[in-house]
Amino acid sequence: MKKILFLGAAPAQLPPIYYALEQCYYVVTCDYLPDNPGHRIAHESYPISTTDRDGVLALARSLSIDGIVAYAADSGAPTAAYVAEKLGLPGNPYDAVCTLTRKDRFRTLLQRLGFKVPRSAAFDSLAAARVWSKRLRLPIYVKPVDAAGSRGITILDSLAGLDAAFMNAQCYSRAKMVVVEESIEKVGCQVDSDAFIVDGKLKFWLWADAHFDPSVAPPNPIANSYPSTIDPRCGERAAAQLQEIISHLGMRNGALNVEFLVDADGEVWFLEVAPRNGGDCIPDVIKHATGVDLVKYTVDAALGMGCQTLGNVTPSGYWSNYIIHPPEQGLLTGIWISEALKKRVVNERLWVKPGMPMKSPIGVLILRFRGAREMQGMLEDMHSHIRVEYSKSVVSVE
Structure with missing residues (x-):
């Protein structure tokens, strides 16, 4: 066995x-x-x-x-x-994985390959970060060098908040280092989805539009929708550059969670290429949209089993996840969902039950829409379709 x-x-x-x-x-x-x-x-x-x-x-x-x-x-x-x-x-080179999970090393790799990269530097000293920040065009991002998602990230329109942002980011960093970098002027949505490598070749990639809740800072990710609205030529360019990254690092097999932006010139700016499957049920949405089971391939690859049958598949229909975040601390009492949204729910995974202290995320919905316009419209107006109901009774959350 x-x-x-x-x-x-x-x-x-x-x-x-x-x-x-x-x-x-x-x-x-x-x-x-x-x-x-x-x-x-x-x-x-x-x-x-x-x-x-x-x-x-x-x-x-x-x-x-x-x-x-x-x-x-x-x-x-x-x-x-x-x-x-x-x-x-079976696995990928340790040094390569460390490069992909460290923002400073990843930015250096992108520069070496001649790809687009924001002005960026990493610091363990607040004093040095202050000097560097004065050279940058606002707004700037302050991030932990080795944390994923939105944890510890602050967007600054003024350097007045740099000290607090630096200390916050450092708290989330295992290496106690902080990246300070310029923002990128993007066109359209950020892309956030999964890809898969087999024998050193990018065999599967399917881009998704990333949606955020702008009412919190930094904006919370709330959805990944398929198919993406990205220009297909930009999507192909991103895949080609991703293959260069894979080849340069000697990556062999396994999943990648990829985030990038596209600018007004159609140039790709990678934010992250994480050596693992995406969270928030991204592989589940991909399986619904394409029939491709990246969970299966992940386990198979870890056991050295052949994944040669994997290939790109065009999504069928319009799909997304929806990540349920708590509005604040408290005890969950329920989740209200509109009748219109209920008709779009294909699956739900709730990790916080009524009566439990809320933590993020509360859960994820898998949604199927009738068309692109409906998907875009509902995802932009989810506050009208879903509401977290809770009591403000304060209970400590580990």
């Missing part, structure tokens, strides 16, 4: 665990939070942090695992690559 170690057992990380169990593999989970649900369905579980490289390596060696997966979280990706490299398991 194949034995596979999953780094992370949170609700959003359950899909590959369920797939492995369906295939009758022996499942081991590793996550420092003992109450995470993946632990309850695994054959064995261990309360070890996914960022503890040597602790996970010792565990993997003692268990004689056949594969290791870090799903939908940047934090575990370097550890998975480190363990795979040390034990001779």
